[in-house]
Amino acid sequence: MKSFVYEKATSPQDAVRFVGNGAKFIAGGTNLLDLMKLQIETPETLVDISRLNLDRIEDTDAGGLLIGALVPNSDLAADARVRERYEVLSRALLAGASGQLRNKATTGGNLLQRTRCYYFYDTAMACNKRVPGSGCSAIGGYTRILAVLGTSAACIATHPGDMPVAMRALDATIVTLKADGDRRRISIHDFYRLPGDTPHIETGLEPGELITHVELPPPPPGRQLYRKVRDRASYAFALVSVAGVVSVENGIIASACLAFGGLGPMPWRDTSVEALLLGHAPSDALFAQAADALLASAKGQGANDFKIPLTKRTLIASLRELTA
Template sequence: MKTFTYEKATTVAEAVRDIDRAGAKFIAGGTNLLDLMKLQVETPDKLVDISRLPLGEIEEREDGGLTIGALVPNADLAADPRVIAKYPVLSRALLAGASGQLRNKATTGGNLLQRTRCYYFYDTAMPCNKREPGAGCSAIGGFNRILAVLGTSENCIATHPGDMPVAMRALDATIVTLKADGDKRRISIHDFYRLPGDRPDLETVLEPGELITHVELPAPPEGRQVYRKVRDRASYAFALVSVAGVVKVADGKIASAALAFGGLGPMPWRDGAVEAALVGQAPSDAAFAAAADALLADAKGYGSNDFKIPLARRVLIATLRELTGE
């Protein structure tokens, strides 16, 4: 591991002030960052420890929603009675991620910023545009079984590995940040992540030194909530395909739908065309197949991940059956 300096921040203002140069990183749970540092994929020359900041509370909002501190552990968020009662899709997504030990340590803010698990990103002997822009993408034409089939570019086909962010995208979460100059920002999760394009190393719209402080959830949506995850084994495995869904059925028709997907794209994936294909339709396999057609219209496999396209179709249809009681 490369030598680095380490500081503990005692206030939020101090934390952003201490990120005073390129190469510095915030650290809280460290469940992803420390692994990357050991492999020298990440080589910060300074770590600012934010684990003791007062950002570990879950508070109710006047609109019926929740404000979640960035340092709330995944295990605590999944077990919170308000989350279980109002946002079961989020609780289930959190419980589907990693292991109990990691959920005890991993934080809400850190979970949003997980890096890809692409094999070539982790292997510093192999070219990777996400790790070193301009180096090339070894995954295209390589072993890409776990990688993306939506939203890719000729420079990168890495997939986002998270579960919690998929549920939060279905719930229309807002991410609250503090910038290095002291300004605050509220960023819709729909605008938070970036497609790879020609700069796959830039994964979010965060500016250097910008700190996630909270995540806001709006009032709980109407309808049934489901999180379904397909993976290689039942524990400690990332999604091949996952679906976070919120669907309301009224008068025999789908009145509203919010669907987000994991394992398919470089970010938690949501496509309005999928929901538009459902709203106003009676729940049926024909309507569900139309939604799957909309989701996968631009899907592209790269060899060993071709199976994800028919798998995504089956998982979406099964999830919609559960959401609508069909």
């Protein structure tokens, strides 16, 4: 690990004042320290935000929840309101990582989790995300866990998260404090960036901008589900995952929110897929049509070609369960 300056922030305002080249916030640290040990991340300054007063979950006037950025994954998954009204979020959190990691990993940190692309992690390999302009060893390499949607000629990495997938299905808003002291609200739909030719830029956060909260609107109507398909039954990243909230009224699909993990460089959502379902009676044929629309532009890289039919089957199975 490279040496760094350690600063302990006493308030969010205090934290953002350390902005500068090479400063990073640290909260749970479960991803950042892993990457620092491998010298994939080499911050010059670590700003410890773990003791800030951002660890509460509050009810909002709108009937939703305001989740502090430092709420650990375990506590968010176990919160009575989340379990009762945002089951998809509880389920997504519980499908991720291990008990130990969920106790440490935070809500804000989880949104910023880095890819587990083998070539990002191996510093002997070319990676445009790790070293901009160095190339992409993943393309033409071993791609089993990599993306089939939203890729570019510069990067085919997947976003590894589960929680953010549920949050995309739930239309979450990310609340931040900027270095200049201004607050900002960013829809999760605008938060992540496609790789294009700058895969090292993963979100729209400005340098030094601190996530302070995640706000959830009231839950959409209907059943909720998080279905995760992975290489082992526990403690593994998703090959494909589906976060879904679907309501059926009088035998007709009245609303649908669907987001996907394991497919792209960001938690994936495609509202045209949802639009296809609305106003129709649930059927496997309809679900297959929705899956085909989702995957119309999907591009396999060889070892991950299987993700395309796997996603179709996973979506059909999820929609069956959501509309049963």
